[in-house]
Amino acid sequence: MSRSSLFSAVTQIRPTAAGFFDVDVHPDWSVGGKPNGGYLLAMLGRAAAMSSERPHVTAASAHFLRAPDPGTAVVETEVLRHGRTVSQVRARLLQGGRPAVEALLVTGTLDESATPRWSGGVPDPEMAAFDICVRLPPSTPGGGAVPILSQVDVRVDPATLDFQCGRPTGHGEIRGWLRIPGEDRLDAAALLYAVDALPPATFDIEFTGWVPTVELTAYVRALPVPGPVRVLQRARLIDGDRVDEVSFVWDAAGRLVAQATQLAAIRFA
């Protein structure tokens, strides 16, 4: 295991052969004993970028098959198409020979000089300043252990903090800031974690046990400026035993840098 639990260390990929990497699933980047899904996807993003020799992962669709245990694991990649400017890659994380996560990813080069041409469909939530937001403790409102919240600094806007006090508002929205120690400027792979860093927005509807992700699709749209990022997590529909949530990540300058949708399993008492 890595000694350091900094993001750069816990997402490190060590090439062992073409398309094969050793990785360590760190015990502290977890929620109730299960590694965070976005954290695992960040490792697949790094592996996809390295395998395709592109600097940035720009899209990722991950299907979570089973939660790996903390400890060593293997990542395998296959470049499905290597185009002129982008590549498409399949990546999977396996432990003990069994697949835990499989993802399809797009890699390429995000143009640092580009500016958004149109953003009329992006939500524009008010967000309290970083210093006014409240840092979440490493615990759910129900007292469950969330060790990852000791690793990263998730600060929730007081306007959406009722869930943590045991009073969900029914709006299904949580927003706030994310700062990853050691990462002053999040890279593209770190944004794959950022989209999954906030508590489930369903906690603002009805508190349940953990809400395991079945599918997560993230698009990385730009590289953030230095500083913490703003994150909005919003539930859309709970039907049967499934909920879908969307998330948006803006950099400190207010530019949308990543967005995601996920489908998760939810059980009510």
Next chain:
Amino acid sequence: MSRSSLFSAVTQIRPTAAGFFDVDVHPDWSVGGKPNGGYLLAMLGRAAAMSSERPHVTAASAHFLRAPDPGTAVVETEVLRHGRTVSQVRARLLQGGRPAVEALLVTGTLDESATPRWSGGVPDPEMAAFDICVRLPPSTPGGGAVPILSQVDVRVDPATLDFQCGRPTGHGEIRGWLRIPGEDRLDAAALLYAVDALPPATFDIEFTGWVPTVELTAYVRALPVPGPVRVLQRARLIDGDRVDEVSFVWDAAGRLVAQATQLAAIRFA
């Protein structure tokens, strides 16, 4: 090639061995010579359901590698995990041995007796009645051929029809009804097509050439009641040469039955 161009015929999968299917990509289910992405995904959905022996595809994340030509193709599937109630499947469509589309899918059983528990995050657009909406001709506003619009009945709400008259409003939204001849009640695989059936919502911002899908993720949430479905397509952000769009599909009774997000390439003159 199939003689019939009905949806059930053009999405037919013919098993040839365990996990292998022959399919025909029909020339008329296309836009400017390229098969519609949702149409191809519907075939992968059928193959995933059959391979995993589950009645319904409930989620699909597809990466489009290259557009297949009309004609015969092969679908290959691999069940990645066969759980107690759901399965997770990889499926790919190949032509001449080269992969054209690769997708990860979830299959299971949609519970016909379930009702939504919470839908506070779902948009609720006003939608003009089917008979008031305007059937799109098999042509883009710029005169490009869209043969698929002779196969299906896409009717656009007059409130979002300006794009077709060459006057994009800048709202980035197109909504209307979809009726698939021969499919009085859309099944789960047909909903994978429905989420991609409307013209790109970017046509309501700025008319361009076709907007090829790079990635499409769809969730099927419920089985629709008989009748046409309502579809909303909305653009969110255009940045660099990429746009993301979301879509929502409601059945004739007003229940959200499917939703999707896609990332597409866009080129401006």
